[in-house]
Amino acid sequence: MDVGLSQSLVNTATAMASQKTSDAVNMTVLKKALDIQKSSAAQMLEALPQPQQLATSGSLGTQVNTYA
Template identity: 50%
Template sequence: MDVGSIAQLSTTMAETGTRQAVGLTVLKKAQDIQSSTATALLEALPPIQSAPSLPAHLGNRINTTA
């Protein structure tokens, strides 16, 4: 292996590391944006209205013969 190919290999490895670091930073930024968007959507939902009071006997049994 000559000196030129060693230098080229070193440069290629450094570029690959830089590309991976940039890609990871972009991914983290995209996740932050997605998180803030989801939070904004959840906060924009109207409050849940309570259901009217149902009789106590409703919902206690399941009809399995239907």
Template identity: 45%
Template sequence: MDIGSIAQLSTTMAETGIRQEVGMTVLKKAQDIQSSTATALIEALPPMPAAPSLPSHLGNRINTTA
């Protein structure tokens, strides 16, 4: 192996590491933005109105058998 190929390999490895770091940073930023957007959407939902005409026992159990 000559000196030139070793230097090129070292440079390539360093560039790959930097690209991975940048990619992870962009991914984390995208996840943060997505999280804040989802939170804003959930907070923007109007409160559910109560259904006064239904008996109090309805909606307390979920039938999981089909």
């Protein structure tokens, strides 16, 4: 077997292993970023004020629910 070919195969295998590790790290960072974004969005939604309830009796507020 040619020594140059063997070295080329070793280099290719090393590069592929390094790429797999890099991909795994990138996916982990992406998942953490998405988790942070999810929790931030949940906190913002919880901070929104609750809408007022519609009137259930009387002549005002029972037909149209609008806000100025």
